[in-house]
Amino acid sequence: GAVVSQHPSRVICKSGTSVKIECRSLDFQATTMFWYRQFPKQSLMLMATSNEGSKATYEQGVEKDKFLINHASLTLSTLTVTSAHPEDSSFYICSARGAGGDGYTFGSGTRLTVV
Amino acid sequence: AQSVSQHNHHVILSEAASLELGCNYSYGGTVNLFWYVQYPGQHLQLLLKYFSGDPLVKGIKGFEAEFIKSKFSFNLRKPSVQWSDTAEYFCAVNEGENSNSGYALNFGKGTSLLVTP
Numbered sequence: 360g361a362v363v364s365q366h367p368s369r370v371i372c373k374s375g376t377s378v379k380i381e382c383r384s385l386d387f388q389a390t391t392m393f394w395y396r397q398f399p400k401q402s403l404m405l406m407a408t409s410n411e412g413s414k415a416t417y418e419q420g421v422e423k424d425k426f427l428i429n430h431a432s433l434t435l436s437t438l439t440v441t442s443a444h445p446e447d448s449s450f451y452i453c454s455a456r457g458a459g460g461d462g463y464t465f466g467s468g469t470r471l472t473v474v
Numbered sequence: 475a476q477s478v479s480q481h482n483h484h485v486i487l488s489e490a491a492s493l494e495l496g497c498n499y500s501y502g503g504t505v506n507l508f509w510y511v512q513y514p515g516q517h518l519q520l521l522l523k524y525f526s527g528d529p530l531v532k533g534i535k536g537f538e539a540e541f542i543k544s545k546f547s548f549n550l551r552k553p554s555v556q557w558s559d560t561a562e563y564f565c566a567v568n569e570g571e572n573s574n575s576g577y578a579l580n581f582g583k584g585t586s587l588l589v590t591p
Contacts (some may be wrong), residue, residue: 360501365517392570392580393578395581397492398482401583401584401585402478402564402581402582402583402584403564403581403583405577405578405580408578428578446482452517452518454518454578454579462520463520463579465510465517465518465519466517467517468517
């Protein structure tokens with residue numbers, strides 16, 4: 360079945376630095392990538408939607424200059440958390456959808472801790 | 475505003491007990507409905523989904539869900555749970571006339587299920 364590989368699974372970074380999270384679709388072309396954020400005991404909150412080759416569409420309240428999303432190819436999308444602060448600590452999950460498909464394939468998530 | 479509500483945040487059951495997890499949604503139009511499971515340390519996996527047709531949907535691992543349009547509900551059920559069903563369960567909804575709607579999923583807060591031997 361469809362697989363999305365998300366890396367890293369865990370990352371600890373210092374406040375003020377940037378962190379890049381990658382999601383790769385391994386056996387299908389991800390025309391659309393969704394990026395979610397999950398706080399402990401909370402739901403997955405949609406941050407942004409990106410279509411290959413286009414600028415990402417961000418949800419209200421999500422800073423596009425802070426959370427940079429790149430979807431330059433059909434198999435790779437990245438989320439860069441710039442100038443990270445402790446409040447950015449969270450679990451980030453990507454979800455990919457292929458053209459004409461009816462499924463959403465999720466990455467295994469990235470636990471970001473900013474110290 | 476559109477929303478998805480899962481009423482049970484934590485459920486503890488003994489093995490062989492029956493399970494029902496509630497999910498209600500608030501959407502104005504046609505919806506597609508999903509249940510996902512997240513085992514500890516693993517990614518979200520699809521249990522079942524409803525787009526149209528028979529409102530009683532059967533999924534993997536013995537799970538089923540019933541779409542009741544008049545109640546805006548999509549409750550998840552399993553007649554007899556196993557210890558291996560211990561996981562987090564998420565109800566999700568998106569808008570669309572069919573499976574190709576392409577809209578992002580809107581998730582409920584999740585229900586943590588613990589099945590004891």
